[in-house]
Amino acid sequence: MRFASTARRLPREPARRPSLLSGYLQEQRDAVRATEAGARSGDADAVHDMRVATRRLRSALRTFRPVLRRWQPVRDELKWLANELGGVRDRDVMAARLGAELDTQPPELVVGPVRSRLRLTGDHARALTRLRAALDSPRYRTLLGTLDDLVAAGPYLSRNRLRKAARKDLRRADKRLSRARRDDELHDARKAYKRARYAVEVLRPAYGKPAQRLRKNLGELQDVLGDHQDATVTMALLRREAMRAYAAGENTFTYGLLAARQQRAAERSRARVTRVRKRAGKGRGWLN
Numbered sequence: 001m002r003f004a005s006t007a008r009r010l011p012r013e014p015a016r017r018p019s020l021l022s023g024y025l026q027e028q029r030d031a032v033r034a035t036e037a038g039a040r041s042g043d044a045d046a047v048h049d050m051r052v053a054t055r056r057l058r059s060a061l062r063t064f065r066p067v068l069r070r071w072q073p074v075r076d077e078l079k080w081l082a083n084e085l086g087g088v089r090d091r092d093v094m095a096a097r098l099g100a101e102l103d104t105q106p107p108e109l110v111v112g113p114v115r116s117r118l119r120l121t122g123d124h125a126r127a128l129t130r131l132r133a134a135l136d137s138p139r140y141r142t143l144l145g146t147l148d149d150l151v152a153a154g155p156y157l158s159r160n161r162l163r164k165a166a167r168k169d170l171r172r173a174d175k176r177l178s179r180a181r182r183d184d185e186l187h188d189a190r191k192a193y194k195r196a197r198y199a200v201e202v203l204r205p206a207y208g209k210p211a212q213r214l215r216k217n218l219g220e221l222q223d224v225l226g227d228h229q230d231a232t233v234t235m236a237l238l239r240r241e242a243m244r245a246y247a248a249g250e251n252t253f254t255y256g257l258l259a260a261r262q263q264r265a266a267e268r269s270r271a272r273v274t275r276v277r278k279r280a281g282k283g284r285g286w287l288n
Contacts, residue, residue, distance in 0.1 A: 031050070054078045056201070194222050211286070214280075
């Protein structure tokens with residue numbers, strides 16, 4: 001008897017499709033690996049995409065903790081990696097934001113070597129050096145191996161429990177925004193909505209357009225809150241650079257001008273929150 005020919009006639013067993021949760025975790029693990037080379041070279045898009053993947057993984061570990069309890073220590077390692085990526089990404093974004101602001105000003109209002117200071121070149125170079133060291137470290141390699149183990153474990157939660165977890169995250173975010181009065185509280189609300197949006201992303205393959213619509217609306221609210229945070233952080237950076245310029249004997253007029261513009265930008269973003277929040281409150285029925 002020729003077993004080989006018999007085997008060829010047997011139907012191939014279909015590959016098992018991952019659950020919604022394990023499929024999402026796999027996508028983010030793959031994104032971390034795929035962007036490593038670009039992040040190492042300092043490519044802005046790769047750094048951003050890798051950072052987002054680490055955030056999504058951390059968020060999933062937190063939101064769906066009941067089935068991922070043994071993997072909770074990974075959250076600290078992902079936070080470490082995200083911070084190293086953020087050191088590069090945040091300086092890229094800040095330098096671009098400030099450069100665009102300077103481009104809108106009449107030349108006579110840009111006094112002294114403001115543009116060269118606000119390129120943040122030195123800060124960026126130091127942050128990129130730290131990121132490369134992190135990506136070369138045994139700690140990072142261990143993290144990758146742990147993510148591989150997490151994906152291989154194939155964690156599973158039913159759709160009903162996934163919806164329940166996403167609904168809980170949304171309610172928590174709504175409460176935080178309702179209570180927010182200070183800048184840091186608005187930032188906390190933004191982070192809460194980001195977790196809720198990521199939870200909705202897990203469900204998108206199963207629920208299609210309703211999930212995509214809610215994800216989009218939550219993203220818009222998150223962006224408005226993010227604009228407010230960016231303006232607040234930019235004001236703090238301008239104060240720091242103004243003090244450095246003053247210590248070096250430079251004119252600080254332009255720093256004050258830019259800080260005032262950022263203050264107005266923060267106020268405009270805060271004024272938009274109510275309208276955008278109303279839109280983000282719609283289309284949640286499918287989560288019940």
